[in-house]
Amino acid sequence: MMRNIAAMQARVTALGATLRPHVKTSKCIEVGRLQRDAGARGITVSTLKEAEEFFAAGFDDILYAVGIAPQKLGRVLALRRAGCRLLILVDSLAGARAVVDTGRAEQHGFEVMIEIDTDGHRSGVAPDDDLLIAVGETLQGGGATLTGVLTHAGSSYALSSPEALARMAEQERAGCVRAATRLRAAGLPCPVVSVGSTPTALSAQRLDGVTEVRAGVYVFFDLVMANVGVCRPQDIALSVLATVIGHQAEKGWAITDAGWMAMSRDRGTQSQGVDYGYGAVCDAAGTVLDGYVVGGANQEHGIVARRDGAADPDIAGRFPVGTRLRILPNHACATATQFDLYHVVDRDGATRTWRRFHGW
Amino acid sequence: MMRNIAAMQARVTALGATLRPHVKTSKCIEVGRLQRDAGARGITVSTLKEAEEFFAAGFDDILYAVGIAPQKLGRVLALRRAGCRLLILVDSLAGARAVVDTGRAEQHGFEVMIEIDTDGHRSGVAPDDDLLIAVGETLQGGGATLTGVLTHAGSSYALSSPEALARMAEQERAGCVRAATRLRAAGLPCPVVSVGSTPTALSAQRLDGVTEVRAGVYVFFDLVMANVGVCRPQDIALSVLATVIGHQAEKGWAITDAGWMAMSRDRGTQSQGVDYGYGAVCDAAGTVLDGYVVGGANQEHGIVARRDGAADPDIAGRFPVGTRLRILPNHACATATQFDLYHVVDRDGATRTWRRFHGW
Incomplete structure (x- = not known):
C-alpha cells in the first residue's frame, strides 16, 4: 500500500497536477492520512458520511463527487458552517437551482x-452542450461560487x-479542459479542472490544463486493475484471510470460510482477459498460487478450485482443513466494504487494526 | 416482515417440525426476537460473530451452520462455557478429529x-457415503455428542x-432422513434432522422424519425469491430509499444516489425469468412502478431506466431531481449487509432504527 500511494503521488506530481485521492476505496482515516502525508491536496468522497468522518478527523478540503440531492444540502451546510471547505457537484439546471435556492434561503x-x-x-x-453555460450562469448568478469542472472516465x-x-x-x-475553456469564454470562473480514475491517472501522457487528479482504487489495487494492466497481482495490497473448512475431493474443491459475504458479489473480472471467479x-504469506481461484461462492462458503476447470x-x-489462504479481490472497494476493520500488516510482520466505516 | 414471519412459522408448524430461523439475513437482534416471539425454537447463524451477538442478547440455542475451522474452536468453547448451547458442524474426518482433539485437550x-x-x-x-458413519463414530467415540444431521438444498x-x-x-x-437412518442403524445417536432453505421450506409437501427447518431470506424476501415463485414482489419487506440526482434524458436514464454500494453487486435475477438489473x-410508498428497474449501477450511482431497454x-x-424511489433488492442478505441500520416502518408510518451488525 505504501508503494502504491507513493507511486501515484509521484506520477501526478510529475504531470504537473495535484492529487486529491478518493477515499471511498478505503473509508479509513489512517489510510487518508498516509495519502495526505505523501503529498495529496484535499480528498474526494462519494458520500456525506465520508465527508463527516474525515472532517471530524481533521480533513477540511473535501470534494463530494456525486451529484448533490437537494435533500442533502442541510448536511452540506452544517459541514461548511463548521469550517469544512466542502465542494459539491451538479450536472443539471434543476440541481443548480436547488443549490442556489437553498443558498439564498440560508444566506x-x-x-x-x-x-x-x-x-x-x-x-x-x-463539454459542448449549451446546458454547461446555463448551469454555470445559474450558479454564479444565483450567489454560488463556480469552482470548476470535474469528470471521471469510468469506462477506462x-x-x-x-x-x-x-x-x-x-x-x-x-x-x-474544453468545458473549462467554454465556461471561461462565457465570462465564468473555472479555476479547478479535475479529472481522474485510477486507469487514466496511470496512463495519461500529459495533463495540460488539468489542475487536479482524482483516483481511489490505486491505494489497494485489485484483480480488475491487474486485468486492465495498470498493476501486477503482487501490487494488490488488500486480501481476505480465509481458512479451509472442508473438501469435495472428487470435484477438486477445497471449501473455505470466505464466501461472497467476505469477497463481495463483484465479478468484475468475468468480462476481462482473466476471469478470477471470486478471487x-x-x-498465507501472499504468494499467488497460480492456477487456483475461488471458482464459486455461497454466502459463507468459498469454493477453491483450479481456474482451468480441471x-x-x-x-x-x-x-488440508485448517489451511490459511489469502484471497485477492476482484474489486477492492466492494470487498473492503464487507468488513469493519483492516488488519494492517507492517513491514516487520506485526499487525494492528484500523477502523473502516460504512454508511451514507 | 411481520406477515412473512407469521406465514413461515405457521407452515413449518403445520408440517410438524420446529423452525430455527437463519439470522444471517437480518443480523439484527430485534428481528430475531420477533421470529422467536412467533414460535421459533433456537436460531441458525453463519458466523461466530452472529453467535456472539445473539448470545449477548439472550439467545442461547444456536446452530453454527458452516463447517467448523479448527482455529475457531476457542471461540466456540468460550461461548459454550458461558452457557450458550452452540452446535457446530463438520463434514470430514479431519474436521471431526479437530473437534475431538480440542475437546479432549479442553475436557x-x-x-x-x-x-x-x-x-x-x-x-x-x-447420505450413502461410508464416510458418514466414520465421521459419526469419530465424534461419538472421541467424547463429542453427535446431535444430528443437517442439509441445505441451496440449488433450490x-x-x-x-x-x-x-x-x-x-x-x-x-x-x-436417509443419513439419520444410517447413523442410527450403525448404533449412533441422531436426534436432530435439520433441513431447509426458504424455497424448499415453502414447497415441501411433507416433512416426515425431519425435526427442524432452517430458513433465512423469507423474513424479508427479495426479487430472486419472487422469480423462484415463493413470494410476490409486494411481499418484499426490504428496500433501499434512493433519491434522483440527475438525468441523461436522451438515454432515458434517471440517475439516483443508490448505486451498487447500496444495492450490492448481487445480480441474482440475471439468470432468472425476469432480470431486474440491480433492483x-x-x-416512495413502495408501489412497484412496472417496467422500471435499476438497469445499471456505479459505486454510488444507480441508473433507473425502462426494463425493456427503450x-x-x-x-x-x-x-425529477429530488424524487424519492424505493428500490427492491435482488438478494436481501447481500443488500442488507451494505448498511449499519434498518429504518423500520411501523404500521402507522412511524419509523425507528434497528442496528445491523457486520463481521465474522
Whole structure:
C-alpha cells in the first residue's frame, strides 16, 4: 500500500497536477492520512458520511463527487458552517437551482463544481452542450461560487491496452479542459479542472490544463486493475484471510470460510482477459498460487478450485482443513466494504487494526 | 416482515417440525426476537460473530451452520462455557478429529452436527457415503455428542416451478432422513434432522422424519425469491430509499444516489425469468412502478431506466431531481449487509432504527 500511494503521488506530481485521492476505496482515516502525508491536496468522497468522518478527523478540503440531492444540502451546510471547505457537484439546471435556492434561503454561498461527461458512461454535461453555460450562469448568478469542472472516465475500467488507456486519458483530459475553456469564454470562473480514475491517472501522457487528479482504487489495487494492466497481482495490497473448512475431493474443491459475504458479489473480472471467479488464491504469506481461484461462492462458503476447470485430484492434500489462504479481490472497494476493520500488516510482520466505516 | 414471519412459522408448524430461523439475513437482534416471539425454537447463524451477538442478547440455542475451522474452536468453547448451547458442524474426518482433539485437550464435549450433501451444490457428506458413519463414530467415540444431521438444498434457488421445488424439497428431506437412518442403524445417536432453505421450506409437501427447518431470506424476501415463485414482489419487506440526482434524458436514464454500494453487486435475477438489473423501482410508498428497474449501477450511482431497454423520453419529468424511489433488492442478505441500520416502518408510518451488525 505504501508503494502504491507513493507511486501515484509521484506520477501526478510529475504531470504537473495535484492529487486529491478518493477515499471511498478505503473509508479509513489512517489510510487518508498516509495519502495526505505523501503529498495529496484535499480528498474526494462519494458520500456525506465520508465527508463527516474525515472532517471530524481533521480533513477540511473535501470534494463530494456525486451529484448533490437537494435533500442533502442541510448536511452540506452544517459541514461548511463548521469550517469544512466542502465542494459539491451538479450536472443539471434543476440541481443548480436547488443549490442556489437553498443558498439564498440560508444566506450561504456554496462552492460548486459542474460534472462533465467525457465518455458517456454515467452522469455529467457534455463539454459542448449549451446546458454547461446555463448551469454555470445559474450558479454564479444565483450567489454560488463556480469552482470548476470535474469528470471521471469510468469506462477506462473496460480497457486493457496501454494505447487505449492513453487515448481514454487524453479524451478525459481534453473534454474537461474544453468545458473549462467554454465556461471561461462565457465570462465564468473555472479555476479547478479535475479529472481522474485510477486507469487514466496511470496512463495519461500529459495533463495540460488539468489542475487536479482524482483516483481511489490505486491505494489497494485489485484483480480488475491487474486485468486492465495498470498493476501486477503482487501490487494488490488488500486480501481476505480465509481458512479451509472442508473438501469435495472428487470435484477438486477445497471449501473455505470466505464466501461472497467476505469477497463481495463483484465479478468484475468475468468480462476481462482473466476471469478470477471470486478471487485469486495466495498462500498465507501472499504468494499467488497460480492456477487456483475461488471458482464459486455461497454466502459463507468459498469454493477453491483450479481456474482451468480441471479437478485437482490432490486438493485435500494440497489444502488440508485448517489451511490459511489469502484471497485477492476482484474489486477492492466492494470487498473492503464487507468488513469493519483492516488488519494492517507492517513491514516487520506485526499487525494492528484500523477502523473502516460504512454508511451514507 | 411481520406477515412473512407469521406465514413461515405457521407452515413449518403445520408440517410438524420446529423452525430455527437463519439470522444471517437480518443480523439484527430485534428481528430475531420477533421470529422467536412467533414460535421459533433456537436460531441458525453463519458466523461466530452472529453467535456472539445473539448470545449477548439472550439467545442461547444456536446452530453454527458452516463447517467448523479448527482455529475457531476457542471461540466456540468460550461461548459454550458461558452457557450458550452452540452446535457446530463438520463434514470430514479431519474436521471431526479437530473437534475431538480440542475437546479432549479442553475436557469439553462439543455438540456436533454432520453436514449432509443432498444436492451437490456445496459442502457435506453424501447420505450413502461410508464416510458418514466414520465421521459419526469419530465424534461419538472421541467424547463429542453427535446431535444430528443437517442439509441445505441451496440449488433450490435455481428453480422456478412449484413441481420442481416440491421435488427438491422431497430430495432434501429424503436425503437427510436417509443419513439419520444410517447413523442410527450403525448404533449412533441422531436426534436432530435439520433441513431447509426458504424455497424448499415453502414447497415441501411433507416433512416426515425431519425435526427442524432452517430458513433465512423469507423474513424479508427479495426479487430472486419472487422469480423462484415463493413470494410476490409486494411481499418484499426490504428496500433501499434512493433519491434522483440527475438525468441523461436522451438515454432515458434517471440517475439516483443508490448505486451498487447500496444495492450490492448481487445480480441474482440475471439468470432468472425476469432480470431486474440491480433492483426493481417503486415509488416512495413502495408501489412497484412496472417496467422500471435499476438497469445499471456505479459505486454510488444507480441508473433507473425502462426494463425493456427503450428510452423513456419523459424520464426527467417522471422522476425529477429530488424524487424519492424505493428500490427492491435482488438478494436481501447481500443488500442488507451494505448498511449499519434498518429504518423500520411501523404500521402507522412511524419509523425507528434497528442496528445491523457486520463481521465474522
